[in-house]
Amino acid sequence: xxxxxxxxxxxxxxxxxxxxxxxxxxxxxxxxxxxxxxxxxxxxxxxxxxxxxxxxxxxxxxxxxxxxxxxxxxxxxxxxxxxxxxxxxxxxxxxxxxxxxxxxxxxxxxxxxxxxxxxxxxxxxxxxxxxxxxxxxxxxxxxxxxxxxxxxxxxxxxxxxxxxxxxxxxxxxxxxxxxxxxxxxxxxxxxxxxxxxxxxxxxxxxxxxxxxxxxxxxxxxxxxxxxxxxxxxxxxxxxxxxxxxxxxxxxxxxxxxxxxxxxxxxxxxxxxxxxxxxxxxxxxxxxxxxxxxxxxxxxxxxxxxxxxxxxxxxxxxxxxxxxxxxxxxxxxxxxxxxxxxxxxxxxxxxxxxxxxxxxxxx
Amino acid sequence: xxxxxxxxxxxxxxxxxxxxxxxxxxxxxxxxxxxxxxxxxxxxxxxxxxxxxxxxxxxxxxxxxxxxxxxxxxxxxxxxxxxxxxxxxxxxxxxxxxxxxxxxxxxxxxxxxxxxxxxxxxxxxxxxxx
Numbered sequence: 001x002x003x004x005x006x007x008x009x010x011x012x013x014x015x016x017x018x019x020x021x022x023x024x025x026x027x028x029x030x031x032x033x034x035x036x037x038x039x040x041x042x043x044x045x046x047x048x049x050x051x052x053x054x055x056x057x058x059x060x061x062x063x064x065x066x067x068x069x070x071x072x073x074x075x076x077x078x079x080x081x082x083x084x085x086x087x088x089x090x091x092x093x094x095x096x097x098x099x100x101x102x103x104x105x106x107x108x109x110x111x112x113x114x115x116x117x118x119x120x121x122x123x124x125x126x127x128x129x130x131x132x133x134x135x136x137x138x139x140x141x142x143x144x145x146x147x148x149x150x151x152x153x154x155x156x157x158x159x160x161x162x163x164x165x166x167x168x169x170x171x172x173x174x175x176x177x178x179x180x181x182x183x184x185x186x187x188x189x190x191x192x193x194x195x196x197x198x199x200x201x202x203x204x205x206x207x208x209x210x211x212x213x214x215x216x217x218x219x220x221x222x223x224x225x226x227x228x229x230x231x232x233x234x235x236x237x238x239x240x241x242x243x244x245x246x247x248x249x250x251x252x253x254x255x256x257x258x259x260x261x262x263x264x265x266x267x268x269x270x271x272x273x274x275x276x277x278x279x280x281x282x283x284x285x286x287x288x289x290x291x292x293x294x295x296x297x298x299x300x301x302x303x304x305x306x307x308x309x310x311x312x313x314x315x316x317x318x319x320x321x322x323x324x325x326x327x328x329x330x331x332x333x334x335x336x337x338x339x340x341x342x343x344x345x346x347x348x349x350x351x352x353x354x355x356x357x358x359x360x361x362x
Numbered sequence: 363x364x365x366x367x368x369x370x371x372x373x374x375x376x377x378x379x380x381x382x383x384x385x386x387x388x389x390x391x392x393x394x395x396x397x398x399x400x401x402x403x404x405x406x407x408x409x410x411x412x413x414x415x416x417x418x419x420x421x422x423x424x425x426x427x428x429x430x431x432x433x434x435x436x437x438x439x440x441x442x443x444x445x446x447x448x449x450x451x452x453x454x455x456x457x458x459x460x461x462x463x464x465x466x467x468x469x470x471x472x473x474x475x476x477x478x479x480x481x482x483x484x485x486x487x488x489x490x491x492x
Contacts, residue, residue, distance in 0.1 A: 029401075032401055032452075033400060033426060034401045034403075034426065034452075290404050290406070291404065291424070292424045292426075292429060294428075314426055315404075315425075315426050317426075341422070341429065
């Protein structure tokens with residue numbers, strides 16, 4: 001048996017199909033992942049993301065430490081209390097150890113990393129911390145519920161305390177703030193507006209139940225994956241890993257090259273790659289006919305002997321056909337070939353972003 | 363526990379077969395199979411008039427999660443396919459043994475079905491996989 005979140009029993013009671021995910025027993029769906037997907041795009045859904053790892057960075061060197069640890073620059077958050085930043089945490093070879101979100105909380109920072117990479121992330125963060133005056137504190141006592149969709153914030157506002165509601169109402173997109181022993185971020189992984197609420201484990205069932213009573217659909221990891229893929233968001237271990245440069249994973253925008261004097265782990269390698277011209281890039285693929293693009297399928301491109309690969313593929317419930325993210329040679333044009341079940345199928349190449357705020361963007 | 367129908371025959375790859383009154387054989391996927399696949403989004407059935415053979419791929423079912431080949435339990439000529447699945451593939455999830463059937467075969471030799479699993483054997487197979 002794997003690790004269980006505070007909501008494990010609730011998932012069982014609500015008919016969740018529980019599967020192993022990174023060592024955690026998590027709901028895949030509660031009946032139909034497609035219906036859950038539509039609920040998030042059209043109304044509101046909620047996800048138990050308590051398996052995510054929350055790490056607080058405190059101490060005199062907190063900022064300097066994160067400026068060295070991360071490819072993005074936490075100085076971009078200066079004077080923006082609660083503001084969040086997406087970044088890669090790279091190794092010295094410029095590969096991605098993990099992708100994460102960091103919130104600026106004044107003299108400390110909250111970092112949220114993936115669950116499947118928890119141990120190596122903590123080991124790396126602690127190793128790098130050795131030469132800084134910082135403390136790295138994991139927060140396993142916190143559960144996390146993501147409430148996502150066009151009605152998510154309106155419903156959440158109606159269920160929480162006056163203090164919590166005031167904070168929610170004040171939040172800008174990609175900002176998170178503490179309120180009592182809760183922490184509420186206007187962030188997510190679906191391409192919809194919504195909240196990610198960190199709260200004590202013992203309070204999680206109550207919030208989940210009251211959201212459900214208000215019509216918010218419990219959603220599993222299946223819908224979470226189709227939603228993030230439609231939104232063109234990377235998933236660690238698929239779009240990037242320790243062997244893949246952020247430049248080949250559509251993460252160039254998360255690398256803060258300026259100021260030039262800021263040293264960060266992986267910078268020399270990335271600068272060399274940038275100067276040489278990255279040979280691969282991440283694109284979106286669209287197959288409007290029958291069939292589903294799947295991770296691992298080989299992509300071939302005209303005028304290139306080098307192949308690409310689909311990193312994530314699925315049937316898009318919002319669009320009604322298959323979409324994928326693929327790491328491909330830079331020379332790719334408007335179409336390419338994908339080997340599907342022994343046949344070469346022509347598919348369309350688009351920007352890696354398919355659906356935002358309920359609307360198709362391709 | 364998934365639904366297993368007494369009157370049907372099964373393959374270990376989770377297809378079922380039902381002998382109809384006119385001697386044709388209807389093929390579909392089991393409740394266990396649809397549950398394991400999750401939401402079905404495409405079904406590819408053989409064309410009417412073509413032949414299917416035991417042990418050869420006769421179609422494909424694709425869910426959000428995975429693609430899976432469909433095998434026939436008998437060899438013969440395809441005499442009907444479930445066209446409704448083209449527009450409503452989710453029928454396979456909701457009604458795997460009835461409205462969610464895939465195709466119907468006029469069998470060369472109905473005795474081929476004797477090789478397939480009966481309901482008790484199929485149940486045993488599912489239980490041993492758990």
